[in-house]
Amino acid sequence: MKRIKINVPMVFMGCESSYDEADLVMFGAPFDGTCSYRPGSRFAGAAVRTESYGIETYSPYLERDLADLSVFDAGELDLPFGNISEVLERIEEAASEIISDGKKMLMIGGEHLVTLGAVRAAAKKHPGLNILHFDAHADLRDDYMGERLSHATVIRRCHELVGGKVHQFGIRSMTREEDLWARENVIQRKYDFETLDETIDDLRGKPVYLTIDLDVLDPSIFPGTGTPEPGGVSFTDLISAVHRVKGLDIVGCDVNELAPHYDGSGVSTVVACKVIRELILSV
Numbered sequence: 001m002k003r004i005k006i007n008v009p010m011v012f013m014g015c016e017s018s019y020d021e022a023d024l025v026m027f028g029a030p031f032d033g034t035c036s037y038r039p040g041s042r043f044a045g046a047a048v049r050t051e052s053y054g055i056e057t058y059s060p061y062l063e064r065d066l067a068d069l070s071v072f073d074a075g076e077l078d079l080p081f082g083n084i085s086e087v088l089e090r091i092e093e094a095a096s097e098i099i100s101d102g103k104k105m106l107m108i109g110g111e112h113l114v115t116l117g118a119v120r121a122a123a124k125k126h127p128g129l130n131i132l133h134f135d136a137h138a139d140l141r142d143d144y145m146g147e148r149l150s151h152a153t154v155i156r157r158c159h160e161l162v163g164g165k166v167h168q169f170g171i172r173s174m175t176r177e178e179d180l181w182a183r184e185n186v187i188q189r190k191y192d193f194e195t196l197d198e199t200i201d202d203l204r205g206k207p208v209y210l211t212i213d214l215d216v217l218d219p220s221i222f223p224g225t226g227t228p229e230p231g232g233v234s235f236t237d238l239i240s241a242v243h244r245v246k247g248l249d250i251v252g253c254d255v256n257e258l259a260p261h262y263d264g265s266g267v268s269t270v271v272a273c274k275v276i277r278e279l280i281l282s283v
C-alpha cells in the first residue's frame with residue numbers, strides 16, 4: 001500500500017524555522033485555572049495552529065509575509081493544572097531561555113495570568129521594562145476573592161514587578177477601587193486607542209512587553225472568550241494599534257484569552273490568527 005501523507009498542521013502557519021535560526025520564538029501556555037467566569041482558553045494554542053492554515057501568510061496591510069521571517073513555533077508548554085506557582089515558574093523558565101538567547105518571544109495563552117510568568121522573565125533581563133496592555137478589563141485588583149495570583153490581578157502584579165510603567169488601552173470594565181487606583185498609578189486610556197501615538201512616542205527606545213487580551217475586541221467580532229465585555233474596539237482598530245508598535249523595542253509579547261469553544265462559528269479563532277500574524281510581522 002502506498003504511504004498516505006497526512007498533512008496535520010503542527011505549527012502556526014509559516015513558522016517553520018529551527019530554534020537556532022529563529023529571531024522570534026512562539027509557544028503556547030495552555031492554562032485557564034484562575035478564570036473567574038468561563039474557562040476554556042487552555043485550548044487556544046491548538047485551535048490557532050489548526051485554524052491558521054485558513055488564512056494567508058501574506059499581510060496586505062504591511063506588505064510583508066511570514067515566509068520572509070524566521071519564526072520557530074515551540075508548541076505548547078506542559079503545565080500542571082491546579083498548581084499556579086509551578087505554572088508561572090515553567091512559563092518564566094521558557095520565556096527566560098528565549099530572551100537570554102537574544103530572541104523575541106510570543107506566548108499564546110491561556111488566560112491572562114500567564115503574562116505574569118513571561119513578564120517576570122522579561123523584567124529580570126530588561127530593567128526599566130514597560131508594559132503595554134490592550135484589554136477590556138483593568139486587571140488591577142489587589143486580590144480576587146483572596147487570591148493574589150489571578151487573571152483579574154495580573155496587571156497589578158506586573159505593575160509591582162516593573163515599578164509603574166504600565167500603559168493600558170481599551171479598558172471598559174473595573175471595580176470602583178481599580179478605577180481610583182488606576183488614576184494614581186498607571187496610564188489608562190478607556191474604551192479605545194485614541195492616545196496610543198503619544199504613548200508610543202514615550203516608549204521609543206525603551207524595552208516594552210506587549211500583552212494583548214483579545215477581549216479588548218467587541219464580542220460581536222470576538223465572542224470566543226471567557227469574560228466577554230460589550231463596547232469593545234473593532235478588528236481594524238486592534239490591528240491598526242498592533243501595526244503602530246512597529247519600531248518599538250518589544251522584547252516579549254502575548255495574545256491571550258481566546259476560548260475557542262464559545263464561538264461555534266470559529267470566527268473568533270480566525271480573528272486571533274490574524275492578530276497573531278500581524279503581531280509577528282510588527283514586532
Ligand SMILES: [Mn+2]
Nearest residue numbers: 136137213215
Ligand atoms: Mn480581559
